Amino acid sequence: GAVVSQHPSWVICKSGTSVKIECRSLDFQATTMFWYRQFPKQSLMLMATSNEGSKATYEQGVEKDKFLINHASLTLSTLTVTSAHPEDSSFYICSAGGTSSPVTETQYFGPGTRLLVL
Amino acid sequence: GEDVEQSLFLSVREGDSSVINCTYTDSSSTYLYWYKQEPGAGLQLLTYIFSNMDMKQDQRLTVLLNKKDKHLSLRIADTQTGDSAIYFCAEIYFSGGYNKLIFGAGTRLAVHP
Numbered sequence: 593g594a595v596v597s598q599h600p601s602w603v604i605c606k607s608g609t610s611v612k613i614e615c616r617s618l619d620f621q622a623t624t625m626f627w628y629r630q631f632p633k634q635s636l637m638l639m640a641t642s643n644e645g646s647k648a649t650y651e652q653g654v655e656k657d658k659f660l661i662n663h664a665s666l667t668l669s670t671l672t673v674t675s676a677h678p679e680d681s682s683f684y685i686c687s688a689g690g691t692s693s694p695v696t697e698t699q700y701f702g703p704g705t706r707l708l709v710l
Numbered sequence: 711g712e713d714v715e716q717s718l719f720l721s722v723r724e725g726d727s728s729v730i731n732c733t734y735t736d737s738s739s740t741y742l743y744w745y746k747q748e749p750g751a752g753l754q755l756l757t758y759i760f761s762n763m764d765m766k767q768d769q770r771l772t773v774l775l776n777k778k779d780k781h782l783s784l785r786i787a788d789t790q791t792g793d794s795a796i797y798f799c800a801e802i803y804f805s806g807g808y809n810k811l812i813f814g815a816g817t818r819l820a821v822h823p
Contacts, residue, residue, distance in 0.1 A: 598752070624808060635798065635813045636753075641806070649806050685752050689809075697741065697802060697809045701753040 593619050594694045598686055598702035605676055606710055613671045613705045615686030621666035623690030626699060627659070630683045642669060643690070666692075676709040683707075712736045712803045716814035722821055728786040730817045732799030735780065739801040742775065744784045747796045747816070756784070756797075786819075794821045 595618040605611050615625060624643055628636040640661050642648035648661035658680075660672040669688075673680050683706050689699035716732040734742065740761050745753040759766045759773045759782070766773045772785040786793055799814040 594755070596752075626810070635815050638810060641808045641810065649808070687753075695741075695758065698743070698755065698758060699811055700755060701745070703752040704750070706750070 594700040595619050596622075596686065596688050596700050596702040598705050600705060601703060602706040602708075604708045604710065607677055608675055611673045611676055611707060613673075613684055613686075613707075615669045615671070615688070615702050617667045617688040617700070620688070620694055620700075621692050622669075622688030623666065623692050624688070625663055625669040626687045626689065627661060627669070627671050628685045628687070630685060630704075632683075636685060639671075673707065676707070678709045681707055681709045712801070712812045714799055714801055714812050714814040716797075716799050716817050718815060719818050720820070722789050722819070724789060724791060724821055724823050726789055728784075728789045728793070728819055728821075730784045730786075730797050730799075730819065732782040732784075732814055733780055734782065734799070734801045736801055736803050736812075737777070737780065739803065741802050742773075742782050743798075743800040743802075743811070744771075744773065744782075745798045745800060745813075747798065749795075753798065789819075789821050791821050791823075794819055 599614045627639045640648040640650045642663035663669045685704040687699035687701045713735045743758045744756045770787045774783045796816040800811045
């Protein structure tokens with residue numbers, strides 16, 4: 593149980609285009625979803641948190657107009673990187689959690705999406 | 711603010727035990743976690759411990775929690791090459807209406823024959 597998927601697993605795009613990444617909790621309903629960014633050989637940096645049907649809460653320094661988050665249902669959240677630039681290249685990981693997690697408030701992570709912007 | 715620290719690298723021989731250590735700052739954390747990350751992959755929840763527990767054992771994994779010193783450790787018995795990965799310690803903290811995680815920098819475990 594507690595499986596979270598991400599799609600796509602990797603994406604290469606041209607500078608200036610927008611990229612959408614999907615995160616799905618497959619076997620439980622996630623009241624809260626989180627989006628992280630991970631640079632090579634570094635830890636995870638929380639970008640934003642969202643509850644289903646609510647606007648996302650962004651961490652300090654994260655541009656909300658650049659990284660659009662939509663938590664449309666209890667099993668789906670999307671991250672759209674708008675007008676991507678090479679500095680947005682990174683490994684993006686989502687997690688699902690909240691009070692309805694198999695272990696309450698515990699986050700279960702997706703496999704990550706590697707984004708390369710040329 | 712909240713902070714989690716762990717050593718960056720550990721090398722062990724196959725079959726030996728590995729001990730990965732972590733210190734944290736938020737004494738109000740209800741849960742503490744160990745996650746495993748293999749190259750190019752997401753994080754896999756290995757185990758967790760409630761803050762009112764001192765020890766938790768799950769097959770080859772033993773978690774020890776010293777609340778007084780805010781010290782958490784993960785022991786892997788009979789370490790195998792498949793255990794080679796990065797291990798993240800994490801604690802929950804409440805911020806902005808959510809229970810969030812703060813991670814340590816990760817300990818890279820290398821298992822050699």
